Amino acid sequence: MIQIVGFDGDDTLWRSxxxxxxxQLDFEAIIARYVDLDSAGLRATLLATExxxxxxxxxxxxxxxxxxxxxxxxxxxxxxEAKDIRTIMDMGKDLLVHPVELLPGIAQAVEQVAxxxxxxxxxxxxxxxxxxxVAQCGLTAFQRIEVVSEKDVAxxxxxxxxxxxxxxxxxxxxxxxxxDIAPVVELGGWGxxxxxxxxxxxxxxHDFDGVGRVVxxxxxxxxxxALERMSxxx
Amino acid sequence: MPRPPTPTLRRATTAGSxxxxxxxxxxxxxxxxxxxxxFRAPDPGPVCVAxxxxxxxxGIRMVAFDGDDTLWRSxxxxxxxxxxxxxxxxxYVDLADxxxxxxxxxxxxxxxxxxxxxxxxxxxxxxxxxxxxxGQRIGAADVQRIVGMAKELLRHPVELLPGIREAVAGIAxxxxxxxxxxxxxxxxxxxAAPCTRHAKARNTLKIMESARNRxxxxxxxxxxxxxxxxxxxxxxxxxxxxx
Numbered sequence: 001m002i003q004i005v006g007f008d009g010d011d012t013l014w015r016s017x018x019x020x021x022x023x024q025l026d027f028e029a030i031i032a033r034y035v036d037l038d039s040a041g042l043r044a045t046l047l048a049t050e051x052x053x054x055x056x057x058x059x060x061x062x063x064x065x066x067x068x069x070x071x072x073x074x075x076x077x078x079x080x081e082a083k084d085i086r087t088i089m090d091m092g093k094d095l096l097v098h099p100v101e102l103l104p105g106i107a108q109a110v111e112q113v114a115x116x117x118x119x120x121x122x123x124x125x126x127x128x129x130x131x132x133x134v135a136q137c138g139l140t141a142f143q144r145i146e147v148v149s150e151k152d153v154a155x156x157x158x159x160x161x162x163x164x165x166x167x168x169x170x171x172x173x174x175x176x177x178x179x180d181i182a183p184v185v186e187l188g189g190w191g192x193x194x195x196x197x198x199x200x201x202x203x204x205x206h207d208f209d210g211v212g213r214v215v216x217x218x219x220x221x222x223x224x225x226a227l228e229r230m231s232x233x234x
Numbered sequence: 235m236p237r238p239p240t241p242t243l244r245r246a247t248t249a250g251s252x253x254x255x256x257x258x259x260x261x262x263x264x265x266x267x268x269x270x271x272x273f274r275a276p277d278p279g280p281v282c283v284a285x286x287x288x289x290x291x292x293g294i295r296m297v298a299f300d301g302d303d304t305l306w307r308s309x310x311x312x313x314x315x316x317x318x319x320x321x322x323x324x325x326y327v328d329l330a331d332x333x334x335x336x337x338x339x340x341x342x343x344x345x346x347x348x349x350x351x352x353x354x355x356x357x358x359x360x361x362x363x364x365x366x367x368x369g370q371r372i373g374a375a376d377v378q379r380i381v382g383m384a385k386e387l388l389r390h391p392v393e394l395l396p397g398i399r400e401a402v403a404g405i406a407x408x409x410x411x412x413x414x415x416x417x418x419x420x421x422x423x424x425x426a427a428p429c430t431r432h433a434k435a436r437n438t439l440k441i442m443e444s445a446r447n448r449x450x451x452x453x454x455x456x457x458x459x460x461x462x463x464x465x466x467x468x469x470x471x472x473x474x475x476x477x
Contacts, residue, residue, distance in 0.1 A: 066381055
């Protein structure tokens with residue numbers, strides 16, 4: 001029987017990835033003035049820099065900007081001008097100040113789920129930025145809010161211990177198979193996978209088998225129904 | 235001389251802000267902000283004595299420790315980074331005429347609302363300040379040096395302050411002790427326990443597993459403070475970000 005339902009934040013409750021994607025396009029437009037490299041080449045270099053820095057910066061906008069500055073210097077062979085570095089910085093700040101935009105139907109979905117289960121918010125990334133988004137989102141049903149630096153099996157195991165539930169009593173709703181679904185299923189929990197139209201390449205997971213414990217939904221309205229089905233099967 | 239036992243912090247919280255009422259726990263905080271008695275100690279020894287003598291008031295069940303500059307060195311590194319920043323910018327402008335320190339502080343203060351505390355925010359403010367202070371003349375190589383400084387700071391091993399290990403161990407023998415540290419979640423987690431997932435990459439996984447097997451009780455969570463990361467802690471359960 002499912003007791004607790006966890007909701008992811010970025011791209012599950014509120015829009016996020018498209019702002020990063022736009023920043024990426026703006027970054028490419030700046031660098032394209034210095035080097036003759038196609039979009040795929042620029043993207044690959046930036047992704048490699050970001051991934052290389054993840055172990056030091058963690059997730060979030062601040063690390064992304066620092067990685068962009070570093071990649072810009074590398075890609076241009078040190079020719080990038082200070083004013084363009086300033087533009088990259090401003091792009092990052094725009095991301096931080098952007099108001100929270102809830103996804104269609106999610107507020108109602110959370111409310112509905114909260115009438116039957118305990119609901120918690122489990123979001124990954126920069127503590128300061130995530131706290132701001134949580135405060136702005138206006139969703140009050142969450143009994144607990146967890147900002148974590150990584151969503152892996154160890155993190156979920158710790159959280160479930162703190163929630164005092166068994167894995168089979170927990171379901172996670174999210175847009176990332178890698179961060180929201182796979183680790184929970186590996187522990188023996190359940191997943192409601194709600195894909196978002198944009199996914200950061202780092203979050204892409206190929207060949208995932210939900211072993212009958214994952215339901216994919218195409219809209220927030222279907223989350224409640226998916227959880228009901230799971231609960232009956234649990 | 236035998237090394238004193240490693241203090242065990244049963245729970246740690248990383249808070250974006252320490253002013254939130256939800257962090258008002260019954261215990262001793264590093265300051266009188268919560269209306270609790272304040273005991274000022276020149277070094278960690280008297281804290282232990284004060285607590286044990288009941289000087290802080292009776293019935294204390296939990297003692298909270300701050301992280302940066304209470305358990306481990308922190309501000310020194312930021313000051314050093316600032317000196318190096320001035321060195322970099324000093325190649326472009328006269329430090330005094332351009333009021334470099336003052337202007338950097340102004341950028342940092344203004345950005346705090348967006349970046350919060352921590353090394354990444356510091357580096358971003360420095361880059362922004364460097365661009366402005368030099369009238370957009372700063373070279374990419376110097377910007378790269380600022381980024382490099384941030385990375386160096388993030389990589390810096392944790393250096394416990396003198397006597398604090400013994401103080402925490404002594405207090406932990408009689409009270410529940412917790413760590414409440416402010417700032418960047420990712421960096422604070424790394425400072426609080428060098429046994430994070432990234433430490434696994436440094437081949438400490440085996441040590442962690444054996445440590446986990448020795449855990450005294452199922453629900454007892456420990457977060458051993460090992461600045462060198464040689465002997466580290468089992469599951470990095472205790473740290474959490476809280477909104």
